[in-house]
Amino acid sequence: AADEEVVGTVKDQLAKLFEESLRVTVPDQTDTDPLIAACNPRFGDYQCNNAMSLWTKIKGTGSAFTGPQPVGQAIMTNLPRSEMIESCSIAGPGFVNVKLSRQWIAKSIQKMLIKGIETWSPKLRVKRAVVDFSSPNIAKEMHVGHLRSTIIGDTLARMLEFSNVEVLRRNHVGDWGTQVSISVCLRVCMHIYVSVYLFVSSDLACINIIAFYKASKQRFDSDPGFKERAQQAVVSLQGGKEKYRKAWSQICEISRKGYEKVYQRLGIVLEEKGESFYNPYIPGVLEELGKKGLIEESEGARVIFIEGKKYPFIVVKSDGGFNYASTDLTALWYRLNEEKAEWMIYVTDVGQREHFEMLFTAAKRAGWLPPGDNSYPKANHVGFGLVLGEDGKRFRTRSTEVVKLVDLLDEAKSRCKAALVERGKAEEWTEEELEQTAEAVGYGAVKYADLKNNRLTNYTFNFDQMLNDQGNTAVYLLYAHARICSIIRKSGKDVEELKKTGALVLEHPNERALGLHLLQFAEIVEEACTNLLPNVLCEYLYNLSGHFTTFYTNCQTSPNRWCCQSLVAFVLWGQRRRQADSCCVKRLQRSCGN
Ligand code: ARG
Numbered sequence: 023a024a025d026e027e028v029v030g031t032v033k034d035q036l037a038k039l040f041e042e043s044l045r046v047t048v049p050d051q052t053d054t055d056p057l058i059a060a061c062n063p064r065f066g067d068y069q070c071n072n073a074m075s076l077w078t079k080i081k082g083t084g085s086a087f088t089g090p091q092p093v094g095q096a097i098m099t100n101l102p103r104s105e106m107i108e109s110c111s112i113a114g115p116g117f118v119n120v121k122l123s124r125q126w127i128a129k130s131i132q133k134m135l136i137k138g139i140e141t142w143s144p145k146l147r148v149k150r151a152v153v154d155f156s157s158p159n160i161a162k163e164m165h166v167g168h169l170r171s172t173i174i175g176d177t178l179a180r181m182l183e184f185s186n187v188e189v190l191r192r193n194h195v196g197d198w199g200t201q202v203s204i205s206v207c208l209r210v211c212m213h214i215y216v217s218v219y220l221f222v223s224s225d226l227a228c229i230n231i232i233a234f235y236k237a238s239k240q241r242f243d244s245d246p247g248f249k250e251r252a253q254q255a256v257v258s259l260q261g262g263k264e265k266y267r268k269a270w271s272q273i274c275e276i277s278r279k280g281y282e283k284v285y286q287r288l289g290i291v292l293e294e295k296g297e298s299f300y301n302p303y304i305p306g307v308l309e310e311l312g313k314k315g316l317i318e319e320s321e322g323a324r325v326i327f328i329e330g331k332k333y334p335f336i337v338v339k340s341d342g343g344f345n346y347a348s349t350d351l352t353a354l355w356y357r358l359n360e361e362k363a364e365w366m367i368y369v370t371d372v373g374q375r376e377h378f379e380m381l382f383t384a385a386k387r388a389g390w391l392p393p394g395d396n397s398y399p400k401a402n403h404v405g406f407g408l409v410l411g412e413d414g415k416r417f418r419t420r421s422t423e424v425v426k427l428v429d430l431l432d433e434a435k436s437r438c439k440a441a442l443v444e445r446g447k448a449e450e451w452t453e454e455e456l457e458q459t460a461e462a463v464g465y466g467a468v469k470y471a472d473l474k475n476n477r478l479t480n481y482t483f484n485f486d487q488m489l490n491d492q493g494n495t496a497v498y499l500l501y502a503h504a505r506i507c508s509i510i511r512k513s514g515k516d517v518e519e520l521k522k523t524g525a526l527v528l529e530h531p532n533e534r535a536l537g538l539h540l541l542q543f544a545e546i547v548e549e550a551c552t553n554l555l556p557n558v559l560c561e562y563l564y565n566l567s568g569h570f571t572t573f574y575t576n577c578q579t580s581p582n583r584w585c586c587q588s589l590v591a592f593v594l595w596g597q598r599r600r601q602a603d604s605c606c607v608k609r610l611q612r613s614c615g616n
Contacts (some may be wrong), residue, residue, distance in 0.1 A: 030145055031067070031545040033058045037121065040070050043100040048085075048095070049074055051302045060542075065111065066119035067538060073097060073116025092118035127537045128526035134541070136520045143185050144548030148398060150188045152357045153179045153366035156285075156292060159196035160277045164427045165419055166286060166409045166483070167371050173472045174406055175369040176290050177556040186387055190361060193281075194353065195296035197274050260343075287431055288465055300352040304344050307352045308337060314388055326384045335380040350381050354401065358390055367554065372405035372478065379403070404554050407480035417483050430483075434464035437489055464489075468528060470496035474560040475504055494564045502567040509574075532576045536569040 054072060061069040073094035080087065089091050094116025101110065101118075108123040134142050155175020158164045160478060178188045204267035241248050254286065259266040279296070285292065301468070308324075311317050316326050322340035337348045357363045368378055382401050385391045391399055409425075411417040417425050439460035447456060471488035475481045491497040528534045543562070550558040 031142075031548060032122070032541055033545055034145075036068055036070075039101055039104055039106070040072070040097065040118075041100050042395070043097050044072060044076075046100040047096045048080060051076060051079060055219055061117075061119055062411055065113055066109075066121040068120045068122070070097060070112075070118040070120070073118070077116070092116075122538065124528040124537075127534065127541060128528050131410075131537055132521075132526055139543070140184070142544040143463060144544045144551065146182070146185045146548070146551060147185055148187055148364040150190065150362045150363050151182055151367060152190045152361065152368045153182070153369065154192045154194050155179070155352075155367075155369040156281070157192075157194040157196065157278075157283055157370070160274050160296075162277075164281060166425045166427060166430065169427045169430070169468075170371070170406050170409065170477075171369045172284070172290055172473055173469050174404065174477055174556060176288070176292075177469075177473055177559075178367060178369070178554060180402065181551050181556070181559065184289075184547060185551055187365075190357075190363060191292040191402065192603055193292045193294040195274075195294055197280075198297035198301060198349065246596070249358050262602075274339075282426060285430070287351070287461070288469070295353075297346075297349045297353075300349050300356060301344070303356060304348050304352045307355045308348065310355075311337070311351070311384075311388055314386065316387055326380075326381050328380045331376070331380060335384055347381070350377070351384060352490070354381065354385055355390065358399055366399070367403070367404055369404045370405070372407060375403060375405050401553060404477065406477040410480050410482045412482065412484065414482070414516070430468065433466050433485065434489070435460045436464075437485055438464040438467070463500060466496040466500065469584040470499070470560065473556045476555065476557050499563060500571065501569055506570065530573075530577045532569070532573045536573045539566055539569045542602075 037056040037058050040058065044054050044056060047053070054076065057071040057075075058068055059071060059340075061067065073090045077087065077090040077093050080093075084584060087096070091112065094112050096114075098110050098112060098118045101107070106122060106126045108121045111119045113119055153175050155178075156168060156172040158168045175191075179191050181190050243249075259270055274296075284290075308317065311326070317324050317328060317337060318334075319325075320327075320334055323336050324338035325334035325336050327334045333348055337351060339345055354366060357366050370378075378401075382391065382403075385401065386393055391401060411415040418533070439456060442451075442456055442460060447459075451459070467488040471483075472481065474494060487493070488495055489497055491501055526537070528537050539562075546559060546562040550556060
């Protein structure tokens with residue numbers, strides 16, 4: 023029966039009811055979409071906000087209504103009967119407040135439990151998206167900015183995947199020397215590397231690429247002859263000369279090994295399609311843009327003028343070379359036309375906002391993207407702020423160098439391990455168990471600390487804070503989860519059995535609050551995806567564990583106490599976790615003493 027099917031978020035389901043009501047209330051306003059929002063809990067759970075705007079549309083048209091409030095009243099009266107709704111009321115100028123029925127909440131959670139949380143995944147309008155994230159630069163160390171991009175990008179990808187969007191996770195590695203600084207680096211590295219490779223001809227896979235880059239850069243800046251030879255090396259590379267190509271691909275390979283270690287540690291999956299990948303397509307794309315009349319000549323360079331911008335978007339440099347912009351225009355074209363993506367998401371620091379604004383405007387002018395920002399295909403820049411040190415300044419090490427990402431992960435892990443040892447875990451656990459737990463908690467803490475703030479704000483990196491088990495941290499959430507699992511375990515009940523037989527009754531207000539919060543999961547994921555804000559999901563999870571704790575403390579005699587809500591929480595948190603996480607959870611449970 024239709025009743026058995028999953029029908030979208032709570033909001034979606036309410037919207038359906040209000041749609042019907044609106045159709046009856048104002049039959050000639052057929053294009054009115056219901057405006058449903060969560061509301062102040064004093065008045066209800068949700069509200070419908072259509073009365074005001076409808077009133078402004080119909081007043082003076084001979085309508086029988088005398089103001090927004092009667093319109094709201096009629097919307098309320100015309101609502102079809104539904105087991106979803108316990109009661110309705112009118113507030114202010116026609117807001118219709120809705121209180122959901124406890125039985126319906128309970129029944130819905132039970133369905134979610136039986137059929138799986140994924141049957142509640144939100145329905146987004148896109149089928150395929152590109153998330154362009156991490157994207158470090160060859161021959162340079164990944165820094166804390168790349169950490170943010172990696173963490174935020176991976177989280178967005180996961181949320182979209184949960185929402186049944188096919189995500190192309192793209193690592194747009196800077197491997198082609200398109201940005202000025204990168205090109206310098208590549209040229210230099212290339213030159214030295216090539217000469218060493220050719221003349222020494224030894225296996226250089228083990229060289230320290232970063233030190234190599236630094237030394238090269240110094241020489242590049244101080245030795246004009248060297249500089250010239252380096253520049254020549256780039257021309258040869260771009261011209262496709264075999265031995266230069268070979269040297270270049272070896273440099274890339276060495277760098278790649280470095281990032282892959284980081285990705286492995288963080289559990290990140292992504293596919294490298296670096297800048298060089300798009301190189302063969304650039305001339306064709308520029309030709310198309312030229313034909314469309316977008317490209318003009320300016321001071322020897324070929325550019326696209328963008329309204330409201332001080333500088334044009336340079337697509338071919340005055341020396342005839344391609345750059346970051348030419349590659350990005352081409353990558354956008356490729357993603358749209360070859361990969362058929364409907365949503366392109368770029369995760370970089372806010373410093374690159376201007377670049378992406380120009381890129382997207384150019385794509386709109388070319389007719390690749392529709393005008394405006396609300397239709398598909400669409401492109402978004404997901405910018406993020408700086409990581410700050412304790413001093414409130416850009417996060418640096420004592421030697422004022424950029425902070426290396428691997429060092430941060432190492433420290434997070436070793437601090438966690440020390441804390442576990444201090445709690446006597448070294449005697450209880452094997453070394454491997456200790457290691458794995460320290461990694462799961464340590465890396466989780468780093469990720470969560472990054473995600474929980476609005477990405478646009480700068481955030482202060484603080485190990486003590488992120489590893490605290492009391493505040494809004496990953497450690498706190500992991501412990502809460504472990505505790506819930508152990509409640510279930512201690513109940514001695516069979517989880518599968520419980521799902522089917524453990525009927526839910528939401529008597530106590532705290533039970534109801536927890537139940538409603540659980541049902542809102544899909545809505546929150548949808549909001550986080552639509553606005554590209556992972557912190558919305560963090561806030562939800564933190565509140566979820568708060569609701570659980572309140573329920574657990576206040577509902578000692580509830581028949582559901584050991585069973586259903588904790589089970590639901592378990593499912594919510596537990597189901598989609600990776601295998602590795604789940605054994606760590608078991609260990610954490612033991613460490614909770616439950
Ligand atoms: N490699 C660039 C950097 O390190 C980020 C690339 C972002 N992606 C893109 N399509 N432009 O800043």
